Amino acid sequence: MAYVALQPDSAAATQRARKRSSLQNVLKRKSTVAFLMALPLILLIATLVIYPAFYALHLATLNKSMARFVGLGNFEFLFRRETFWLVVKQSCIFAITAVIFKALIGFIVAHFVHNIPAKGQRKWRGMLLVPWVIPPAMSTLAWLWLFDPSYSAFNYTLSFFGIGPIPWTGDAYWARFSVILVNIWVGAPFFMIMYLAALKSVPEQLYEAAAIDGANWWQRIWYVTLPMMRNIIAITTLFSLIVTFANFDIVRILTAGGPLDHTHIFATWAFRIGIEGSDIPLGASVSLFMVPILAVAAIFILRDISKRGNEA
Amino acid sequence: MTTVTIDKAGPTRKVKYGSMSRDRAWALRWSYFFLIIFAIFFLTPPLYMIITSLKSSAEISAATNPWWVLHPTTENYVALLTSNQFLRFFWNSAIVSIFVVTLTMLISVPAAFALSRMRFWGSTILATGVFLTYLIPETLLFIPLFKMFAVIGDLTGIQLINKWYVLLILYPTLTVPFCTWIMIGYFASIPKELDEAAIIDGASWFQTLTRIFIPVALPGLIAATIFAFTVSWAQFLYPLVFTTSTDQLVMPVGIITTLIKGDVFNWGQIMTGALLGAAPPLIIYAFLMDYYIAGLTAGATKG
Secondary structure (H helix, E strand, O other): OHHHHHHHHHHHHHHHHHHHHHHHHHHHOHHHHHHHHHHHHHHHHHHHHHHHHHHHHHHOOEOOOOOOEOOOHHHHHHHHOHHHHHHHHHHHHHHHHHHHHHHHHHHHHHHHHHHOOHHHHHHHHHHHOHHHHOOHHHHHHHHHHHOOOOOOHHHHHHHOOOOOOOOOOOOHHHHHHHHHHHHHHHHHHHHHHHHHHHHHOOOHHHHHHHHHOOOOHHHHHHHHHHHHHHHHHHHHHHHHHHHHHOOOHHHHHHOOOOOOOOOOOHHHHHHHHHHHOOOHHHHHHHHHOOHHHHHHHHHHHHHHHHHHHHHO | OHHHHHHHHHHHHHHHHHHHHHHHHHHHHHHHHHHHHHHHHHHHHHHHHHHHHOOOHHHHHOOOOOOOOOOOOOHHHHHHHOOHHHHHHHHHHHHHHHHHHHHHHHHHHHHHHHHHHOOOOOHHHHHHHHHHHHHOOHHHHHHHHHHHHHHHHHHHOOOOOOOOOHHHHHOHHHHHHHHHHHHHHHHHOOOHHHHHHHHHOOOOHHHHHHHHHHHHOHHHHHHHHHHHHHHHHHOOHHHHHHOOOHHHOOHHHHHHHHHEEOOEEOHHHHHHHHHHHHHHHHHHHHHOHHHHHHHHHHHHHOO
């Protein structure tokens, strides 16, 4: 009796054991372990990046109280506003000018650092990267103080050369110049570091060969340095284009979009409308206008990176 | 005939060498000259912060030479370092940054290990996706995220807006993709034989990660940690949007919203605050410069 009673019990036990072992097998399988290890990352990206991105699309189709569907009404409204076109124009001017000058200054400074004896390079590199290390919100405060309307240290210095007080943040054109200048100041060191790393990887023999062929310094840069650095220049510029186009801190602290909206870019204007003006749908619509240019830059970066992968 | 031509060639070559070394010397001099000019451009704002932080408000409003301190004083530092409010900002920033760094590492290191060594369905797409999320700026997501957290608050009663710990949820969206990306690069550079040997010796995947990969890729890990810390310390937009009460603010936002009262700018204290806010990243940079730069260049060169 006891024997019979034991029978189904032990059968169930073996079945359970087999089930457990199959579950253990699944858990032991390489792909399952890998998936579990990557799961927090997947959840994070899905809930806090992809979901909000689509939520922004949904928000952009609602009216201000978020009770009614208005379709493309917000976009229509934006297209009719002059400020919107001002912001588009300013964002493009801001991003393109700043990136060009950052790239140029970074390239030039990287060359000078590369020229000096290797012993001193570390010191100079360390010093020149400081603007990139300071949190931009903090360094922009220093610039704000340097640009102060009544106590500007720049105007104090310029007055010795007979140059009248410059309205650094008061006049539309000067304010645009100032935000771009601060952006260049923050971003140029990053280019410098990237280009310096790239310069170090150019084989010395190429320059020797060019020198033997009688190339002058300009030809050496144009025919040796630039082709060798083309990929890194492209990637760095595209990266910077994205970051600069989406910039917020510098404009927000330096001018807050003023005078009369003449320095607003997409991010600061979206903040002004969406958070300060509590018109969340309209703010979301404004920030969505950053997507096309970011997408184009991202596609080019991906292409360049996969190209690098194939070369290696 | 031949000897004559050789004689002729000799001197000209020598002259050319001489001119080249002279060119070198001049190039060096010009390099230093321009480097000094650029260093002045790059270092003026931080130096001006230090100068102003040592001035009393009386000296600042007297509009004496802005580049010189007549009566150096530490009153700004004393005022800020004894102010409970300011210490609160510093504390909030430190807590947020430390938690975010820990969280980031816990998420991104295993994920990077899985993506670089263990193929699973969709792993290549995920690796590209991680890189793409790194390219998405925070300025694109802050409005939907703000609304999302407001809705969560309404539905569940969990108030996340205007609490410092909301930043613990938000900052990883900025740090995790980049850290995962550069860790994938570092892990991929470890030879396959190393982990195969470990597996043959009976190590589990977890042991392979902790005993082999993390020690070998330690420089990359340090670079990623530094990156996560500097990003969470410097972040300005998210705390500005999500926190408003003065006891919940972190350094950058705290300094800007509390030290600037209406039109009254207490510049001595603002510059001191900005300097103290910039100090932790600068100190880390001063001691771990090589790791910092490795992390900076790895983002675009690895992978």
